[in-house]
Amino acid sequence: MDIPPLAGRIAALSLGALPLSYVLNQVSALSQPLWVALMSALILGLLFVAVYSLARGEINYDPLYAVFAVFAFTSMVDLIIALQEDGYVVGFMEFYTKEGDPYLRTAHGIFICYWDGTVHYLLYLAMAGAIRRRKGYRNLGLYWLGSLVMSILVFLPGNILGKYSSELRPAFLLAIPYMLVPCWAGMKVFQQPRVPTCCTPEAVQQEQRKGLLQRPADLAFVLYLSLAAIFTFFRGLVVLECPTDACFEYIYQYEPYLRDPVAYPKVQMLTYLFYVLPFYVLAIYALVFPGCSWLPDWALVFAGAIGQAQFSHMGASTHLRTAFTYRVPEDAWACFFTCNLLYALGPHLLAYRCLRRPSFFLPPPPPGGAPDPHKKKL
Template sequence: MDIPPLAGKIAALSLGALPVSYALNHISALSQCVRGGPAPGLRARGDSAPLGVALMSALILVLLSVAIYSLSYGEISCDPLYTVFAVFAFTSVVDLAISLQEDGYVGGFMEFYTKEGEPYLRTAHGIFICYWDGIVHYLLYLAMAGAICRRKRYRNLGLYWLGSFVMSILVFVPGNILGKYSSEIRPAFFLTIPYMLAPCWAGMKIFSQSQAPTCCSPNMVQEEQRKGLWQRPTDLALTVYLILASLFTLFRGLVVLDCPTDACFVYIYQYEPYLRDPVAYPKVQMLVYMFYVLPFYCLAAYALIFPGCSWLPDWALVFAGAIGQAQFSHMGASLHLRTPFTYRVPEDAWSCFFLCNLLYALGPHLLAFRCLQQPAFFLRPPPAGPLAQHKKQQ
């Protein structure tokens, strides 16, 4: 497969994050050695190192944006999201280096940033969102940048990325503020503000793109929408799944809200003690599920029963990305060594934990796949007049 020259440049530029982070880490270590290290109590009076890390990170991102604009000037002018994806691809490589470093696979890359910039990235949850960003998001950025270079559609990839990215922000930022790392907020935390605004703008651009044309004729749409739920076994199975997943979502939301019932007490101590972890990420995650995912599951079940809900295919992709990212981070952090032993999943509950959470992650992806493969049931029904005339002509 031929790679467009511009896409190749962006891939090479993103991999440049490795030598850049390695060099900056050693420069930071050398400067501390020259200064003799921070004196005891200096941080309490106001150490300038965290501010320096934040300013240096912002400067690198600005220079990176200018470099990408210079590379793409005259070649890519129709889609401003290209620059966004290219910059985020660079940060994804940085996140992958952070996660590999914190797990002990590599060293000498981002110690200065995790110590002085964002220490909450050293938590189990922080490590796994870095893994997801460094692998899944990175591949999505390259695929979408390549699609822009080839003038091809990337709307479906963009919707999946949008859901995944927004979910990580919705959990990570409040978790940093509310959890035990709230006292560790440094100036680099405010770099998340543009990081939060970018997907909002990107989401509007992605949703405004035209949908791919379907091969469903008016007759196919009408025939499919005449079928009841019992005549569509796949939709029936998905509806049952959505009902069960809604109950599970509500139950875990009540668990983190300290519901006093025996079932909640048994579950949080014997199956998912990670929900009690004072880092607050699991609690925020369950509340996001309850207030955002639960209503979507109810609406999706409605859309599988009643035809013509044209909004479902797009939002199924968004929520598939969101729940995929959330479940990866939640399951990984529940078992990671950085999570205190008392909050990790007990060994005798692993099978139940994996089964429930894997099914919870798999279901939205199956729903999105079903909507994309056979969209006729969700298309708006054709007007009665033109369809009747079409039948008479036949």
């Protein structure tokens, strides 16, 4: 996958979050939740106007350039929040985490901020750089889309259902455009043309004639996805308080974080159960039967989603902000990290396999081979 150059102007603009957050933190008026929400909305609006005035040509070419520019700025803010909550910086975003989004001070919120401030930030710069050079960024966009949607699906319901539900502030309303923008952005990304492949019709036919036993890598993926589906279903039963001994033992001895009243781990496991589990089943089907051209795209989407989810889940399970009772026991660390790392790594390897060797997933060529474009019609 060709990663486009980064967008230098957006990177410079996003760094303005450092002095701005420091100055705003000194304003005493921002100790009121309503003022925090209004100021945040005003800053985002002014930022959009600034981006539009500086990069009108890029926005006319692809309006997602403005989205990536604004989101890159908010990613830098999230990185500052995470560093502040872990004690690496002081005096920047205390006003916002206290009166704006107090749930960002949870372990889950901190790791969401770390992911947004690093992985999402680099993706925004890379995609904006691609737009500036009039290049495609479909693969990067699909990965980003899955990651962002998973973050929203877990974080927002967790805020409403968890123990911090009584601390919702007016700034929570800013989540409404944050939910709508990915829907629009996702449609724009899916509409981009796919990266052309060099697979000939003969190569496609030859690959699609092979059975599963003749494709050992795909057989390994089928076995992995089967085990991952079982693990997904099992953890779904655990958070649904299944009374079996296996579920009871697992939640107390291996992943007690699933009992944390913040609700994020429970929502995460239910999201896996209702969205990731069906994808695993469909992916197994696509690895057995040829011509499922949807798998490469959706493998990228789910790789981004599971990567973000596992990073936040594993980090929060061991972070000091999580009560000691709910952290992973020391004698279970090896099992916990091995299972969860494999759970995160597998979808990325599947996406890589689909992108590197897509012949099996391409639509089968018509009978008799592809028509010769140079042959004259009678």
